[in-house]
Amino acid sequence: MKTLLVAESRQGKLLNASYELIAFADTFGADKVMILVGSEDNLPKFDGRLYLADAGTFGEYNPDAHKKLILDVAAKEAPDMVVFCHSSYGWDLAPRVAFALQAAQVSEVAGIHDGNLVVPVCNAKLRRQVRTTSARTVVTLQAGAFGIGTEPVGLPEVQMLTADAAGNIVFEGYEPAEIGGVDLGKAEVIVSAGRGIGKPEHIAMIADLAKALGGEYGASRPVVDAEWAEHHRQVGTTGQTVAPKLYIACGISGAVQHLAGMKKSEFIVAVNTDKDAPIGDEADVLVVADLKQFVPLLTERIQAL
Ligand SMILES: Cc1cc2nc3c(=O)[nH]c(=O)nc-3n(C[C@H](O)[C@H](O)[C@H](O)COP(=O)(O)OP(=O)(O)OC[C@H]3O[C@@H](n4cnc5c(N)ncnc54)[C@H](O)[C@@H]3O)c2cc1C
Secondary structure (H helix, E strand, C coil), X not given: CEEEEECCEXXXXXXXXXXXXXXXXXXXXXXXXXXXXXXXXXXCCCCCEEEEEEHHHHCCCCHHHHHXXXXXXXXXXXXXXXXXXXXXXXXXXXXXXXXXXXXXXXXXXXXXXXXXXXXXXXXXXXXXXXCCCCCCEEEEECCCCCCCCCCCCCCCEEEECCCCCCCCCCCCCCCCCCCCCCCHHHXXXXXXXXXXXXXXXXXXXXXXXXXXXXXXXXXXXXXXXXXXXXXXXXXXXXXXXXXCCEEEEECCCCCHHHHXXXXXXXXXXXXXXXXXXXXHHHCCEEEECCHHHXXXXXXXXXXXX
């Protein structure tokens, strides 16, 4: 099995998620070659062949041009699988490449089970297992699902790509999203509310605990979707990525999209009524309790110190 890994860079910087592609290929011992539209100054640490196209020439975002570059490398390397991150870049490019290669495409792969690709469905409440029957497969990987593995090492053997690859889209630049209210990335303590809080009134007890600890409160996506908390408080793949000293997850099950946004926290406490909730695998301490009882008591104790 040979994989072509499509690494990503943004604003001249290699994205760490590129290493998840390597971790994915390593789970089934595949051969790897990599392609990157990026910069010579910011190469992935990788023992293998890297096809590099200069982002200055080909544009950081130019699906037509990038597709052509990937297809040129695919023609040369004949990979069985082309692997993208499930990012705005990957989910835009992957179907274009799959169509051109007449390959099966599986989006947002979160795992491998018995050789099948595992994909979350129904807001990650179920997992679908699929396998492809075409000669080639194009996949996108869910952020955080495969991790970065061991500390990346190695020096790639670089082959510069010089194809004539114009496109119909001109990338004009980025417009940073406004971070309204709080920047969770700067908080040393975050107490987050999950669906387990049950109703919007209970956000106040999460906010109180965060305040008592001198921190900020965050939320999982269902809490934000229900408009119980503002979007800038969402933690996870479609929210903020945080790494505070202390992260307290209250009524949060530990879906991979949430974990991707907080698992680098120094110390994680989870409060959950379910002792088998997946967050328990990531937490340093799992408190099996009803948050409606536990959180106000803890706040009271901290305030009394
Ligand atoms: C493309 C995509 C992107 C996504 N991005 C994000 C993202 O950025 N961030 C994010 O969070 N999610 C994201 N999700 C959603 C994610 O898959 C999960 O659905 C979500 O994280 C679940 O939120 P939750 O843990 O709050 O709720 P649930 O999974 O419903 O978990 C609730 C938990 O509360 C516990 N509980 C219930 N009552 C109590 C109580 N009284 N006391 C204590 N515990 C209690 C339950 O045991 C359970 O473990 C995304 C999904 C998709 C498909």
